[in-house]
Amino acid sequence: MRMSKSAPAQRPAHDHRRCVERAVAAAERVCTARQFKLTPIRKRVLEIVWRQHEPIGAYEILAELAKDGGKPAPQTVYRALEFLQQAGLVHRLDTLNAFLGCDRPEDTHSGQFLVCSRCRRVAEIEDSVLNRTLRERARALGFRLDASPVEIKAICAQCAIPG
Amino acid sequence: MRMSKSAPAQRPAHDHRRCVERAVAAAERVCTARQFKLTPIRKRVLEIVWRQHEPIGAYEILAELAKDGGKPAPQTVYRALEFLQQAGLVHRLDTLNAFLGCDRPEDTHSGQFLVCSRCRRVAEIEDSVLNRTLRERARALGFRLDASPVEIKAICAQCAIPG
DNA sequence: GCTTTTGCGCTATGATATAACGTTTTAGGA
DNA sequence: TCCTAAAACGTTATATCATAGCGCAAAAGC
Numbered sequence: 001m002r003m004s005k006s007a008p009a010q011r012p013a014h015d016h017r018r019c020v021e022r023a024v025a026a027a028e029r030v031c032t033a034r035q036f037k038l039t040p041i042r043k044r045v046l047e048i049v050w051r052q053h054e055p056i057g058a059y060e061i062l063a064e065l066a067k068d069g070g071k072p073a074p075q076t077v078y079r080a081l082e083f084l085q086q087a088g089l090v091h092r093l094d095t096l097n098a099f100l101g102c103d104r105p106e107d108t109h110s111g112q113f114l115v116c117s118r119c120r121r122v123a124e125i126e127d128s129v130l131n132r133t134l135r136e137r138a139r140a141l142g143f144r145l146d147a148s149p150v151e152i153k154a155i156c157a158q159c160a161i162p163g
Numbered sequence: 164m165r166m167s168k169s170a171p172a173q174r175p176a177h178d179h180r181r182c183v184e185r186a187v188a189a190a191e192r193v194c195t196a197r198q199f200k201l202t203p204i205r206k207r208v209l210e211i212v213w214r215q216h217e218p219i220g221a222y223e224i225l226a227e228l229a230k231d232g233g234k235p236a237p238q239t240v241y242r243a244l245e246f247l248q249q250a251g252l253v254h255r256l257d258t259l260n261a262f263l264g265c266d267r268p269e270d271t272h273s274g275q276f277l278v279c280s281r282c283r284r285v286a287e288i289e290d291s292v293l294n295r296t297l298r299e300r301a302r303a304l305g306f307r308l309d310a311s312p313v314e315i316k317a318i319c320a321q322c323a324i325p326g
Numbered sequence: 327g328c329t330t331t332t333g334c335g336c337t338a339t340g341a342t343a344t345a346a347c348g349t350t351t352t353a354g355g356a
Numbered sequence: 357t358c359c360t361a362a363a364a365c366g367t368t369a370t371a372t373c374a375t376a377g378c379g380c381a382a383a384a385g386c
Contacts, residue, residue, distance in 0.1 A: 157305030
């Protein structure tokens with residue numbers, strides 16, 4: 001029986017300065033409106049998440065934070081991430097044990113993400129019908145959806161190419 | 164800002180001897196048919212997973228295995244689980260870092276599971292339309308679904324009751 | 327200004343998962 | 357049957373991800 005393992009992803013870096021700016025601005029709006037406190041650390045973590053603009057692990061964030069000079073502990077990152085999640089500013093992807101900035105923090109949507117099992121690439125499905133169907137099916141079983149994204153493991157086009 | 168934490172689940176134990184028997188029989192059929200080797204350890208792990216008949220963590224399985232007398236290492240469990248997953252006999256739920264026996268190992272379906280964020284209760288959605296929709300949406304973005312279950316975080320009826 | 331809550335630094339530890347290597351078992355061909 | 361290669365497994369060590377618990381400081385509410 002064949003038991004192949006997956007390979008890690010490697011993609012070219014990319015300057016997401018604009019994304020960071022936009023995300024931080026949105027975060028400030030959201031936090032002001034809802035009286036959440038976007039402290040310097042939280043803002044910094046959000047920036048790091050968006051600068052990456054790909055799923056990023058807590059300890060990667062920690063490493064980035066450390067470059068600022070301090071000696072932050074995991075707690076620092078996890079606390080900031082907990083806040084950001086609850087404020088709807090970042091999503092946690094359980095599949096990858098990683099975090100991703102939320103595009104539209106203003107509306108409480110629960111997106112669907114395709115996650116490549118091989119390279120960890122992520123794509124978001126934007127489909128209101130799918131969303132509604134999920135909500136209805138959940139409802140029929142007595143469940144109420146929350147804002148967590150639905151993760152769908154799949155193989156992406158690049159990885160599907162034999163090799 | 165309110166930041167509430169989730170509470171663990173607690174449900175009455177339940178004798179799943181029948182489920183175990185059925186699951187093991189199915190596993191033996193599948194493995195015979197596809198020439199997979201259902202070794203004693205693998206079978207034992209499958210039994211433990213089914214005896215629980217709820218998502219069970221790798222280290223819980225390890226503890227159960229240890230009761231048999233040996234001193235198994237995590238590897239033992241993870242290797243067995245890897246086999247069982249690839250054989251389609253158990254699912255891994257990333258949301259819970261836990262494993263669950265697959266009801267219908269004979270057909271390669273990718274089920275959808277509702278997972279309660281509060282109590283970890285799990286319910287399976289059986290919906291071919293949903294399944295097809297997911298597959299199509301994935302396809303449109305160049306992704307091909309694999310056999311991994313889709314996990315949908317939600318709040319179950321019991322946990323939704325205020326209190 | 328006092329109290330309560332919230333945020334955060336810090337140390338430690340828990341929980342989950344894998345690497346690496348050697349030995350044993352199994353399957354299948356010479 | 358014996359040999360060989362692959363697969364399964366034991367064992368030790370370590371990597372990775374996440375939380376507990378405590379004390380201090382800053383901020384919010386009275």
